[in-house]
Amino acid sequence: MANYEIEPLIRVENITKNFSNYNNYKFCLNIFSAISDVSFNIYKGQTLGLVGASGSGKSTLGRILMRLIKPSFGNVFYKDQDLFLISNKDLKKIRTDLQIVFQNPYLSLNNLMTVETILLETLSCFKFKNINKLEKKERISELIDLVGLDQKIKYKYPSELSGGECQRVAIARSLAVEPKFIIFDEATSALDVIVQDKIINIIKKIQKKMDLTYLFISHNIGLVKEISDNIAVMNMGKIVEIGESKKIYDFPKKDYTKQLISSFKNLSKN
Numbered sequence: 519m520a521n522y523e524i525e526p527l528i529r530v531e532n533i534t535k536n537f538s539n540y541n542n543y544k545f546c547l548n549i550f551s552a553i554s555d556v557s558f559n560i561y562k563g564q565t566l567g568l569v570g571a572s573g574s575g576k577s578t579l580g581r582i583l584m585r586l587i588k589p590s591f592g593n594v595f596y597k598d599q600d601l602f603l604i605s606n607k608d609l610k611k612i613r614t615d616l617q618i619v620f621q622n623p624y625l626s627l628n629n630l631m632t633v634e635t636i637l638l639e640t641l642s643c644f645k646f647k648n649i650n651k652l653e654k655k656e657r658i659s660e661l662i663d664l665v666g667l668d669q670k671i672k673y674k675y676p677s678e679l680s681g682g683e684c685q686r687v688a689i690a691r692s693l694a695v696e697p698k699f700i701i702f703d704e705a706t707s708a709l710d711v712i713v714q715d716k717i718i719n720i721i722k723k724i725q726k727k728m729d730l731t732y733l734f735i736s737h738n739i740g741l742v743k744e745i746s747d748n749i750a751v752m753n754m755g756k757i758v759e760i761g762e763s764k765k766i767y768d769f770p771k772k773d774y775t776k777q778l779i780s781s782f783k784n785l786s787k788n
Contacts, residue, residue, distance in 0.1 A: 525598070526559035527699060527731050528583065533557070533592035535578055535755075552578045553589070554755040560699075565725065565732040567746030567763065569739045569778065575755040576735045580701045583733065584618050585609070596699070614695035621704035623684035627676040633687050634658055634672035640694045661690040664727075666720055682713035689721065693728070701733045706741065718745055739775075740782040743767045751775045 535553040553575045560566045568576050581587045583594055585601045594601045596612060620626045627636060637658045641649075646657060662669055665686040676684055685705060692700055702721065706714040722745060725732060736742050742749055743763050750760040751774065759772045770776045 526595075527562045527597065528560040528733075529593075529595040529598075530556060530558050530579075530583070531593045531595070533579065533582060533589045533594065535575075535582060535587070536590040552755055553582070556592075556752075556755075556757050558750055558757065558760060560731055560733060562698075562731055563725075563729055564748065565734055565746045567742030567749045568733060568735045568752060569737065569742045569749060570752035571737055571778075574752045576737075576752055577703055579752070580618065580703045580733065580735050583701060584616055586618075615698040617692035617695065617697040617699070618701040618703060619685070619688050619692050619705045621707055623681065623688040624676060626688055627684060627691075629676045632673055632675055633662075633679075636676075636687065637661060637691060637694055640691050646695070657694070661694055664693060664724060665690045666716075680713075681709050682717065685709065685717060686720065689717075689724075693724065696728075697730070699731045699733075701735065703735045704737070705734075707736065707738070714741065721745070738782065739767065739778045740786065751778065 533553055533556045534551065537550045537552055539548050539550065556575075556579060558566065568579065570576050578587070582589050583601075585594070588602060593603075596616065599608070599612070601609070631639070634655075638654055641654050641657060646654065649657070658672065659669060662671060667683065667686050667690075671679070671683065671687070676687070679687070688705075706717050709717065718741070721732070724730065732745075734742060734745050739749070739751075743766075746763045748761060749763050749766040750757050751766065751772065752758070753774045759766060759770065759775050766775065767779060770779060
């Protein structure tokens with residue numbers, strides 16, 4: 519179970535993100551609200567599952583939490599530090615604490631590099647940059663063991679790997695800098711069910727071992743239920759329902775949540 523504390527590790531307050539459409543003359547045609555007044559907390563050791571259909575704003579929200587894109591309004595706090603108000607110098611100090619694993623590992627990994635070189639580059643850029651080459655190689659071996667891969671994979675390129683192997687390498691890369699918080703953005707959606715289960719078991723095991731905090735983004739509410747302490751249901755840019763995972767799944771209050779659960783159960787039967 520999650521180790522809840524009085525103060526959340528991540529605090530999201532009233533986040534809104536608007537996008538504007540322009541014509542060829544750079545006149546704004548309309549403003550589209552991708553996220554509207556979203557607030558929630560994530561506590562140390564907890565997994566919050568963020569679930570909703572494609573286009574509901576889940577991935578946009580995840581990128582805001584990583585400070586990859588700026589919100590139109592609202593605040594994101596990490597250990598009481600507002601990520602959009604701190605200096606670049608202060609951001610650099612905590613950047614390694616916040617990591618993200620994307621949906622398509624083939625696009626997130628450099629196919630011109632071997633797995634070992636990919637992980638070595640990550641170690642060389644951040645807090646392990648001052649350790650010697652032998653120590654870096656030992657660290658890489660530890661990471662490969664941690665995600666359940668064979669050591670021989672170090673010498674392969676991403677194009678030589680399966681989707682599941684690639685995603686494990688992406689997870690290993692995110693773990694290389696010893697983060698505190700990881701976002702999994704549809705990280706299992708491109709994988710078959712058997713591989714999905716393996717990845718879920720790996721990230722749950724890693725969370726327990728390293729006391730990590732997760733935001734797990736998915737359109738699959740059944741999968742989210744298996745990994746999450748709490749679930750936030752998102753529809754058309756808004757959180758429509760949030761609460762304990764089992765309660766949300768077994769006793770949903772909102773029609774949209776009921777539809778997601780019904781769709782998942784119907785798919786599971788086929």
